[in-house]
Amino acid sequence: MNNITSFSLIAPAKLNLFLHINGRRDDGYHELETLFTFLNYGDELSFELSDLPAIIVTGDTNGIATTDNLIYKAALLLQTQCKTKQGVKINLIKRLPMGGGVGGGSSDAASTLLALNKLWKTALSLDELAHLGLQLGADVPVFIHGKSAIAHGIGEQLEQVMLEQKWYCVVFPNQHVSTAKIFTHPELKRDTPKISGDWQQHILTNDCESLVKKLCPEVEKTLQWLLKYAPSKMTGTGSCCFVEFATQVQAQDVLANLPHTWQGFIASSVNTSPAHTELAAIFD
Numbered sequence: 001m002n003n004i005t006s007f008s009l010i011a012p013a014k015l016n017l018f019l020h021i022n023g024r025r026d027d028g029y030h031e032l033e034t035l036f037t038f039l040n041y042g043d044e045l046s047f048e049l050s051d052l053p054a055i056i057v058t059g060d061t062n063g064i065a066t067t068d069n070l071i072y073k074a075a076l077l078l079q080t081q082c083k084t085k086q087g088v089k090i091n092l093i094k095r096l097p098m099g100g101g102v103g104g105g106s107s108d109a110a111s112t113l114l115a116l117n118k119l120w121k122t123a124l125s126l127d128e129l130a131h132l133g134l135q136l137g138a139d140v141p142v143f144i145h146g147k148s149a150i151a152h153g154i155g156e157q158l159e160q161v162m163l164e165q166k167w168y169c170v171v172f173p174n175q176h177v178s179t180a181k182i183f184t185h186p187e188l189k190r191d192t193p194k195i196s197g198d199w200q201q202h203i204l205t206n207d208c209e210s211l212v213k214k215l216c217p218e219v220e221k222t223l224q225w226l227l228k229y230a231p232s233k234m235t236g237t238g239s240c241c242f243v244e245f246a247t248q249v250q251a252q253d254v255l256a257n258l259p260h261t262w263q264g265f266i267a268s269s270v271n272t273s274p275a276h277t278e279l280a281a282i283f284d
């Protein structure tokens with residue numbers, strides 16, 4: 001039995017390498033097919049066990065009220081579900097742009113659930129944690145399972161895939177896109193047929209891209225600028241855009257030339273979420 005009472009854990013970024021919208025359900029959520037990969041870059045969360053029941057979140061909370069923070073919500077959900085009497089102090093170092101389509105909030109929530117399940121010894125399975133996490137966001141389950149995957153349903157039905165490792169330059173055009181605004185917009189493309197057969201034989205796009213480009217010209221400019229280097233794509237509902245390379249040097253070259261009005265980072269993709277790799281190194 002471990003007696004670890006404090007540790008740090010990454011909350012990695014995800015990219016949607018494609019995102020097809022197949023329809024809209026009666027509850028407003030959309031049926032999707034999307035390919036998730038994880039990046040070895042993200043927020044950093046540190047956890048300190050407390051014998052008092054309070055959940056305290058500090059650090060780069062960027063004006064989000066504690067009770068609205070997905071980190072706090074995730075901790076409270078697990079504490080309530082498992083009736084644990086212990087609490088925790090959580091500090092956040094935020095690196096992922098908010099409303100950027102790289103899943104920062106969902107990843108923070110998932111890393112919190114994974115970490116506290118160890119710290120509080122609540123011993124839920126990954127399926128149980130993913131089920132809990134789905135209440136916090138459609139993207140939380142993929143971060144809990146931590147394997148690159150094609151997601152179906154609203155993003156929670158996961159089919160694991162093995163992808164070649166690539167390098168990415170991800171650009172945030174300093175625009176925050178509201179996921180809810182895109183998904184409720186009348187002009188969103190919602191009629192892409194489901195993929196039949198081998199997904200690699202299909203044209204793979206992001207169905208949110210044309211609407212986001214129209215609503216947010218800076219995203220269009222970013223995609224155009226990146227095209228000088230490689231085919232460019234948007235992740236999730238934006239606003240981050242990315243280009244893919246075989247080598248770090250190529251990705252670094254794009255970052256070095258990035259206009260000062262935008263922000264960016266480079267990272268390599270991984271088939272297993274770095275949160276899982278780090279957690280295994282601490283607890284196994």
Ligand SMILES: C[C@](O)(CO)[C@H](O)COP(=O)(O)OP(=O)(O)OC[C@H]1O[C@@H](n2ccc(N)nc2=O)[C@H](O)[C@@H]1O
Binds near residue numbers: 030
């Ligand atoms: C677009 C993606 O980023 C792709 O990875 C995700 O599906 C969004 O996941 P998320 O941010 O965790 O989404 P949630 O917090 O659950 O939902 C935000 C809003 O997006 C809409 N939403 C989300 C997922 C989905 N499959 N259909 C939707 O219509 C819902 O109207 C909801 O109000």
Ligand SMILES: Nc1ncnc2c1ncn2[C@@H]1O[C@H](COP(=O)(O)OP(=O)(O)OP(=O)(O)O)[C@@H](O)[C@H]1O
Binds near residue numbers: 069098103108177
């Ligand atoms: N810890 C958190 N980190 C980021 N956002 C949070 C957090 N807690 C709550 N939020 C809220 O969630 C919203 C979405 O944040 P997030 O950074 O996950 O967007 P995103 O990258 O576009 O997500 P996705 O790709 O899953 O749609 C933010 O605008 C913010 O109001």
